[in-house]
Amino acid sequence: MEFSRRDTFALGAGAVALTMLPISASAAAEDAIAEFTGGAEVANTGVTLTAPEIAENGNTVPISVDAPGATAIMVLAAGNPTPGVATFNFGPLAAAQSASTRIRLAGTQDVIAVAKMADGSFAQASSTVKVTIGGCGG
Amino acid sequence: MISRRDFLQVSMAASALLGSSGFGNWARLAAQQSLTQDQLLQFDTFGNISLIHVTDIHGQLKPIYFREPEINIGVGDNRGAVPHITGADFRRAYGIEDGSPSAYALTYDDFASLAKGYGRVGGLDRMSTVINAIRADRPDALLLDGGDTWHGSYTCYHTEGQDMVNVMNALKPDAMTFHWEFTLGSDRVAEIVEGLPFAALGQNIFDAEWDEPAELFKPYKFFDRGGAKVAVIGQAFPYMPIANPGWMFPEYSFGIRDENMQAMVDEVRGMGADVVVVLSHNGFDVDKKMASVVTGIDVILSGHTHDALPEPVQVGQTFIIASGSNGKFVSRVDLDVRDGRMMGIRHKLIPIFADVIAPDPVVTKIIDEQRAPYLDQLTEVIGQTDSVLYRRGNFNGSWDDLICDALLTERDADIAMSPGVRWGPSLIPGDDITREDIFGVTSMSYGKAYRTEMTGEFIKIILEDVADNIFNPDPYYQQGGDMVRIGGMGYRIDINKPQGERITEMTLLKNGEAIDPAKTYVVAGWASVNEGTEGPQIWDVVESHIRNQGTVTVAPNNSVKVIGA
Numbered sequence: 001m002e003f004s005r006r007d008t009f010a011l012g013a014g015a016v017a018l019t020m021l022p023i024s025a026s027a028a029a030e031d032a033i034a035e036f037t038g039g040a041e042v043a044n045t046g047v048t049l050t051a052p053e054i055a056e057n058g059n060t061v062p063i064s065v066d067a068p069g070a071t072a073i074m075v076l077a078a079g080n081p082t083p084g085v086a087t088f089n090f091g092p093l094a095a096a097q098s099a100s101t102r103i104r105l106a107g108t109q110d111v112i113a114v115a116k117m118a119d120g121s122f123a124q125a126s127s128t129v130k131v132t133i134g135g136c137g138g
Numbered sequence: 139m140i141s142r143r144d145f146l147q148v149s150m151a152a153s154a155l156l157g158s159s160g161f162g163n164w165a166r167l168a169a170q171q172s173l174t175q176d177q178l179l180q181f182d183t184f185g186n187i188s189l190i191h192v193t194d195i196h197g198q199l200k201p202i203y204f205r206e207p208e209i210n211i212g213v214g215d216n217r218g219a220v221p222h223i224t225g226a227d228f229r230r231a232y233g234i235e236d237g238s239p240s241a242y243a244l245t246y247d248d249f250a251s252l253a254k255g256y257g258r259v260g261g262l263d264r265m266s267t268v269i270n271a272i273r274a275d276r277p278d279a280l281l282l283d284g285g286d287t288w289h290g291s292y293t294c295y296h297t298e299g300q301d302m303v304n305v306m307n308a309l310k311p312d313a314m315t316f317h318w319e320f321t322l323g324s325d326r327v328a329e330i331v332e333g334l335p336f337a338a339l340g341q342n343i344f345d346a347e348w349d350e351p352a353e354l355f356k357p358y359k360f361f362d363r364g365g366a367k368v369a370v371i372g373q374a375f376p377y378m379p380i381a382n383p384g385w386m387f388p389e390y391s392f393g394i395r396d397e398n399m400q401a402m403v404d405e406v407r408g409m410g411a412d413v414v415v416v417l418s419h420n421g422f423d424v425d426k427k428m429a430s431v432v433t434g435i436d437v438i439l440s441g442h443t444h445d446a447l448p449e450p451v452q453v454g455q456t457f458i459i460a461s462g463s464n465g466k467f468v469s470r471v472d473l474d475v476r477d478g479r480m481m482g483i484r485h486k487l488i489p490i491f492a493d494v495i496a497p498d499p500v501v502t503k504i505i506d507e508q509r510a511p512y513l514d515q516l517t518e519v520i521g522q523t524d525s526v527l528y529r530r531g532n533f534n535g536s537w538d539d540l541i542c543d544a545l546l547t548e549r550d551a552d553i554a555m556s557p558g559v560r561w562g563p564s565l566i567p568g569d570d571i572t573r574e575d576i577f578g579v580t581s582m583s584y585g586k587a588y589r590t591e592m593t594g595e596f597i598k599i600i601l602e603d604v605a606d607n608i609f610n611p612d613p614y615y616q617q618g619g620d621m622v623r624i625g626g627m628g629y630r631i632d633i634n635k636p637q638g639e640r641i642t643e644m645t646l647l648k649n650g651e652a653i654d655p656a657k658t659y660v661v662a663g664w665a666s667v668n669e670g671t672e673g674p675q676i677w678d679v680v681e682s683h684i685r686n687q688g689t690v691t692v693a694p695n696n697s698v699k700v701i702g703a
């Protein structure tokens with residue numbers, strides 16, 4: 001059998017300009033948190049953020065947040081050029097203070113959820129979501 | 139509670155007969171006389187429930203050789219912990235005699251001479267004999283298949299998994315979970331699963347569009363056994379669309395989903411489960427972490443990373459069982475379940491010595507029927523080997539060195555890349571290399587060998603990306619394969635550095651020059667996860683190369699310098 005250069009193919013999506021290194025939280029994300037909390041202390045319990053450890057598709061990553069007793073939950077993709085994803089507001093008649101959505105991630109980074117509680121306190125959770133080129137599963 | 143006795147008496151019996159006469163002069167007859175089927179199957183039936191675990195068979199219907207890894211590095215909390223010890227360290231940890239049947243089955247050293255003495259391992263007809271013997275002790279034993287079953291051979295490729303389905307159905311499993319099965323494509327998977335006479339399980343198999351549990355796969359199934367309710371929860375390979383081509387099964391989403399696992403454990407406990415068994419394709423370190431996060435699992439039958447461990451590993455109140463790959467082992471796990479809880483466990487990892495365990499003629503016949511239409515193609519001799527050809531190892535294996543050589547030569551490339559998969563049988567010096575042997579290490583539904591140009595910078599990005607999938611200290615970020623195999627290029631890897639800093643000293647071997655990030659190199663590889671990959675099938679490339687060589691000799695590979703192991 002003979003193979004020639006004609007068999008060459010285009011790597012296609014493999015060559016996309018993904019940023020493979022973890023993107024650290026930007027000043028913009030920190031500013032957004034400060035604005036949301038007014039600089040108040042943020043607890044580490046009280047909000048549950050569910051996100052995949054490794055994104056199956058960085059363009060549409062399913063996440064959900066749950067913070068019983070919250071009046072609002074802000075979601076940030078800390079490493080995106082524009083970190084703000086959404087702020088969910090819950091009225092007094094809301095049966096549950098949870099929400100889910102899909103977000104686009106520019107690369108491996110932390111997703112952050114900050115909840116504002118009815119008593120005016122704040123809670124935060126974060127989760128590292130890896131965006132990888134993959135391809136070598138055993 | 140767990141005794142080494144059950145497994146180790148096999149090695150003790152053999153070493154008593156043969157003494158410690160050193161290596162390299164094993165007489166096949168003596169080796170086989172020292173080991174009997176009764177010894178391999180001996181088990182004092184315990185408790186009221188038996189589980190039989192098989193996993194990662196990868197299409198191996200017939201007996202094969204399989205060399206275990208020499209290099210299998212653990213990181214983070216798993217540094218130096220099983221299964222990340224090999225060779226003499228492994229034998230010392232489990233009290234295994236050098237040169238014994240257990241040493242041959244579980245470690246890599248002196249593989250060629252021990253293989254000549256003890257012969258091949260595996261074969262689904264031998265597995266059937268073992269399964270039947272366990273069922274003779276305990277007629278209602280549960281047979282659980284951890285997946286990676288419908289993949290990995292010439293006949294499996296050409297029948298799209300039907301050969302394995304037909305033979306496995308004869309073994310009558312009770313439940314199964316999945317990984318490589320999905321690379322048959324979602325239509326074919328649905329076609330097979332809809333007709334399966336047993337449960338297809340995966341609590342983490344979700345509908346990609348709605349992010350809800352997929353209808354075709356149930357999260358768990360209850361079995362009434364020994365007066366107790368046994369709940370078996372399935373856990374498919376979490377990173378299927380990342381490690382394998384997601385475009386082949388776009389309807390499905392996976393992930394570890396340990397919060398849903400906890401919900402399922404709580405649900406089955408609420409429904410009266412006396413014992414909770416997880417049939418998992420997570421990989422061993424992921425299972426260890428999951429056992430520490432999720433409460434209420436009694437036993438995890440672990441697959442994916444192809445580890446074979448003669449004892450369970452306990453994490454909290456959960457016992458994790460690792461049963462090897464390629465048909466080489468069957469695990470028997472007896473449980474004592476009373477008053478709504480597991481009171482005791484007894485386990486034996488049974489090596490399937492093909493010359494010692496009699497084949498089940500019923501299953502041999504079914505296997506031969508699957509192979510008959512392809513026999514001429516399967517058995518055609520392409521060349522011979524002077525070297526042990528094996529795959530397992532974190533950075534390279536001689537099979538992959540040969541495949542990379544084939545890519546460099548046949549595809550006229552500077553650098554070759556071969557995926558770090560862990561399946562594929564071994565050959566020993568003097569063996570013929572048949573077409574079946576080549577398919578055993580290359581068969582897949584996306585095996586086209588691409589040829590493309592990459593910058594030095596992009597090659598480093600790939601290496602860094604794959605390295606982090608193996609050496610990320612958090613097991614939940616590990617995908618369970620090995621490092622991408624590289625031909626034509628050497629590099630240095632410091633496994634304890636973060637992503638982006640592990641790989642240095644990338645060197646083009648043909649001229650000894652450092653890889654230039656800005657320069658473009660011709661790269662040949664295979665198993666791209668991208669849709670539309672073009673090129674000849676990898677098995678044709680390898681066949682052509684071996685034909686040209688006649689007899690293959692693979693030199694030791696010292697092109698990867700490993701730091702921090």
